[in-house]
Amino acid sequence: MSQGIEWFSSLAPEEQSQTLRFLAYHCIQARAIAEDGPESISRAGRRPTHTPAVLITRGPIDHQLRKIASLTPIDERYKAFRLLIAVLVIADARRREY
Template sequence: MNKRDVLLNELAQGLRPISEGIEWFDGRGQEEQFQVLLFLRHHCVQARAITEDAPESIRRSGLRPTHTPAVLISRGRIDEQLGKIAGLAPLDERRKAFRLLIAVLAIADGRRRERFCSGGCSPLVAPTVRRLTAQHRTLKATSQSNVFQVADQSHQKSQWRAPVIRSAYAASV
């Protein structure tokens, strides 16, 4: 993790005041601000932000519900809306987007930490959880494909038996 990542995580965890984050954000050039917003969007999605996070995110960010980022996050699929928010061009909209994305990350990451790190969390826990989740998905997919193979085999057996039954029936008639 670089300094930017640490700063953004500290802002989301409430370890630094948002005013410090806004000052830092305003000190970046337009392209770097865009990259920061994309980074935040990515981490919001990774932390599994959900549509129900929108009202609390708007409240925490201090935005009015009529501000463009607040309107966007309240409509449609959140992962798509976060992308639109990260892509806002005017400077004042980017500031609002920054505040809102920090709030979304704070809520989603807080829920993730509560769920996966109830006994304490270290930077190594998240990769372990991701690895275990990936292993679970692989096992689940493997077991599903085995079920389909068994179903195909039994289907093939039933097709094999069908002609025998018909011929036995035909011989008895």
């Protein structure tokens, strides 16, 4: 994960936004479900009070993933990146089981 964070931090702000949207899209394609939220928060090492963590536990997951990908403060983007990677790992693992 540290290499991913390092890579993400080297991107320009617009590239970071594109990357977050790309990850959210792939989370949706991997069929992320609302129940993936709490586990992804834990795997990403986020506190439940961080903005992306709060968003992922509220409402339909596909809408929340898009909101998370649209966060603009730099520190929120790093949190969003870690969380979206965790969601993708969980959803993809479940998809591969079936």
